[in-house]
Amino acid sequence: MLRLHDTATGTVRPVELRVPGTVSMYVCGPTVYDVPHLGHGRFTLVFDVLRRYLEFRGMTVRYVSNVTDIDDHIITKAAAEGRTESEVASEYEAMWWDAMDALGVKRPTETPHATEYLPDMVRLVEELVDEGIAYETADGVYLSVEQVPGYGLLAHQTLDSLRAGARVEAGEHKRSPADFALWKKAKPGEPTWDSPWGPGRPGWHTECVVMALDLLGDDFDLHGGGIDLAFPHHENERAQAVAVGRAFARHWVHNGFVEVGGEKMSKSLNNFASLTDLLARADPRAYRLLVLRAHYRSPIEVNPATVDQADSALERLDELARRFDLDGLPTSTTAELAVRDGADRQAVESFIERMDDDLDTPGALAEVFELVRLANQAADAGDVAEGRHLAQTVVVLCGALGLSLRSASVDLDDVTAALVDERDAARMRRDWRRADAIRVKLEDDGWVVEDTSDGTRLHRRAAP
Numbered sequence: 001m002l003r004l005h006d007t008a009t010g011t012v013r014p015v016e017l018r019v020p021g022t023v024s025m026y027v028c029g030p031t032v033y034d035v036p037h038l039g040h041g042r043f044t045l046v047f048d049v050l051r052r053y054l055e056f057r058g059m060t061v062r063y064v065s066n067v068t069d070i071d072d073h074i075i076t077k078a079a080a081e082g083r084t085e086s087e088v089a090s091e092y093e094a095m096w097w098d099a100m101d102a103l104g105v106k107r108p109t110e111t112p113h114a115t116e117y118l119p120d121m122v123r124l125v126e127e128l129v130d131e132g133i134a135y136e137t138a139d140g141v142y143l144s145v146e147q148v149p150g151y152g153l154l155a156h157q158t159l160d161s162l163r164a165g166a167r168v169e170a171g172e173h174k175r176s177p178a179d180f181a182l183w184k185k186a187k188p189g190e191p192t193w194d195s196p197w198g199p200g201r202p203g204w205h206t207e208c209v210v211m212a213l214d215l216l217g218d219d220f221d222l223h224g225g226g227i228d229l230a231f232p233h234h235e236n237e238r239a240q241a242v243a244v245g246r247a248f249a250r251h252w253v254h255n256g257f258v259e260v261g262g263e264k265m266s267k268s269l270n271n272f273a274s275l276t277d278l279l280a281r282a283d284p285r286a287y288r289l290l291v292l293r294a295h296y297r298s299p300i301e302v303n304p305a306t307v308d309q310a311d312s313a314l315e316r317l318d319e320l321a322r323r324f325d326l327d328g329l330p331t332s333t334t335a336e337l338a339v340r341d342g343a344d345r346q347a348v349e350s351f352i353e354r355m356d357d358d359l360d361t362p363g364a365l366a367e368v369f370e371l372v373r374l375a376n377q378a379a380d381a382g383d384v385a386e387g388r389h390l391a392q393t394v395v396v397l398c399g400a401l402g403l404s405l406r407s408a409s410v411d412l413d414d415v416t417a418a419l420v421d422e423r424d425a426a427r428m429r430r431d432w433r434r435a436d437a438i439r440v441k442l443e444d445d446g447w448v449v450e451d452t453s454d455g456t457r458l459h460r461r462a463a464p
């Protein structure tokens, strides 16, 4: 049985499903006003791996992840660029899905958009006002958090310390600093929706609680996101559900930060590294492998060196696929079927043991790379059948992690091969200008150009 860390209890505990065999999970999606950054890449990969693993264990997963298509950032950007909010949101949402497809992240079962849920959000806020838990002020409607039992559960802080740490923004009229906005009354020039409190728009925390409960129902299994969302976002989602007497998530799962140059990556620090940029320059599978090499709750460091290390590890997997000429596409098989079809039972069981232990992907990868070693060793000793048996198991386990292996080396035409040689020579003599010019030429021809310790490597850009 899968055990996962639960932020609410602060312990690793078994995931007890509402309905055995099916998993309902909600993961907070993007606010679409900019290119996706590395942190987005990480959380989507972590939860993609969790979802794929649950499916590998034979479960049916309903995976809901929202798109926030109205918020302050979108409004500000639209105003600055003289466009509508929906034009801004559509542009960046398209970019989001391009990046997700390149990363091999499976599309969620449902992707609700905030703007589709306005009437439901207004209804929830009304209910909270009727219950006397929310109150109207000059600038909006706020939730009085001291009336919510257990507020501070995910923050692991008392109400007093939360109150002491809370900030009140200019123009906010609320009774207590820890209270949060459910509804924001319209300022001039903003998009608005009607409500009993006049025109305005909902707060972000109201969006997710409404969508999660509408699509997954009360008492759903897992709620996930980056650790930066645990407080206040998830705390506040939970507070609204609790306040109207509805059972919310059974289990809270949060992943760690992405660090760049040793600093925590966040928008406020302004060290915004783009996922799109990384995907244009490296094999997208290398980022998945880099994420898998760390435990999901630990921070990861993303820089050219760590990407290159992941890439070398990936090359060992591809090499194995080439040696046995295996079709390395991710399989949608289950553990049970894979064993029935000839995967190594003991290896699959060891893999499951690691993954069941709070999604220990570094441990699971160690099992995979041990199999790679054994497969090569068997083939070197002349036992090709055993080597192939183990290599096929590697493909199955990588598939469970969403990692596809490439058995075919890329066929380069003569002109392209000559450009690669010329670029490597230019890099050797530190002629960066020439090396960059050739990179641009290759990219124009539809290649992803990757710099590795063995020189230039090319991949075909993923089909749009």
Ligand SMILES: [Zn+2]
Binding pocket: 027, 028, 029, 208, 233
């Ligand atoms: Zn959310």
